[in-house]
Amino acid sequence: MSKTRSDAWSYHNDLTLAQTVIKHITDGSTQLRAFQEVGETLGRTAGACGFRWNSNVRKKYAREIRMAKVHRQDRKNVRKTQNDIGFKKQNQELDIKIMILSVKNLKKVYDKTQSQIKQLMINLEKIDKTISSLKVEREKLISLTNKKEDSPITPNEDYQALLSIVQHANRLMNSNSKTNFKQEKIG
Incomplete structure (x- = not known):
């Protein structure tokens, strides 16, 4: 058993x-x-x-x-x-979201670039105006220089004339101050 x-x-x-x-x-x-x-x-x-x-x-x-x-x-x-x-579908959805974000970012960059271009155009117009006014001023200076060259007095002669006037004024002042000083002592 x-x-x-x-x-x-x-x-x-x-x-x-x-x-x-x-x-x-x-x-x-x-x-x-x-x-x-x-x-x-x-x-x-x-x-x-x-x-x-x-x-x-x-x-x-x-x-x-x-x-x-x-x-x-x-x-x-x-x-x-x-x-x-499911992964492919999620990837496609994710790709679409990424594309949408990329397009939005590109739009922001485009708008910012357009704004910068407008500002640059305004600056360019200002520069063009400045260049034009400088050209006009240059022409005026060239014209004045040409007139001076045509005149009988040269810049050197002008300087000499001015210098002689200043020296003469100095002499007068020196002689005048000595005279006043002598008169004060006597009087």
Whole structure:
């Protein structure tokens, strides 16, 4: 007569272990998480569940495991395709937003540049007027210089005449101040 252990694995325990592990495989989770979940449900350690799975249960469910892996891969491909489509759509929306911002920034730069061009045109007109007035003044000076060259008195002669007048005035002032000084002493 054989004795049955009180903590032996039952058919229902094996079935719970198999279903949980296959569900985790299908969902893309790890077997270790499945062992932890089953261990909590059955009151066993995750190590005991892993040992039972690897030593006994896994061989019985090989076909279901393969199907779960194929299903997981299919779901992963679908998610990737959906993500790619969603990512492309998000990228397109982002590209459109970036383009709109770029156009707005270009408009600001264009408006600022137009304003600067207007200011430069105003400055250019002022410079042109200044150049024109300087040309007129230059012509007047050239004309005056030509008239001076035509006159018999040269600038040097004017200077000499002015210098002699100043010297004569100095002499008169010096002689006049000495006379006043002498008169004050006498009187």
